[in-house]
Amino acid sequence: MESSQRPRRRRRPILLALLMTGTALMAATGATMSLALFTSQTAVAGNAFTTGTIILSVNPPSAIFTSAAMMPGDVVPAGVPGAVVTVSNTGTGTFRYAITGASTDTDTKHLDTQLLITIRQADAGGGCAAFTGAVLFASAVVPIGPINMVGDPTQGAQAGDRTLAGGASETLCFKASLPIGTPIAYQGATSTYTFTFIAEQTANN
DSSP, rough: HHHHHHHHHHHHHHHHHHHHHHHHHHHHHHHHHHHHOOOOOOOOOOOOOOOOOOOEESSSOOOOOSSSOOTTEESSSTSSSSSEEEEEEEEOOOEEEEEEEEOOOOOOOGGGGGGGEEEEEETTTTTSSSSSSOOEESSSSSSSSSSSESSOOOSSSOOOOEEEEOOEEEEEEEEEEOOOOOOGGGTOOEEEEEEEEEEEEEOOO
């Protein structure tokens, strides 16, 4: 009885070893097969981006008009209805612009309360010879602190804002006049005006 049972006990470790070896081979084979995948890829290059530009220019770039000895009833510029001001968008993006005005009165006589400033669109023909375009601003009050003359420089679309596409321009006509009834207290008075043109993009704004 003892001799017939011994061979069976010896076979169990051998079978277990064979099973472990087979499992290890299958695992190794599976790992090798998982690396053998078909793949493909394509690179899409040339994705370039360039920002647009908002560039406002005004001609004339300095004084639109001046007068050294205005008298009541005078109009500046003298001899023509209005001074030509060309506003251009030399950038690539459409912008809207506004104009603000401020005065400097070092003599404290406040000629800025008497001098009438008028801004019009260009005449039907595109110039200012007739000074008949739509009135954009007309007031005798351009105080020391800036005021909105045409449109509003606050961000976003505002009433009166002017719009210009990239590469476009438009003509505005400026005139200054001293009323015939200006009081004698304004003799020798001096005011210096600054007109500021302010543009912003219209895209997403």
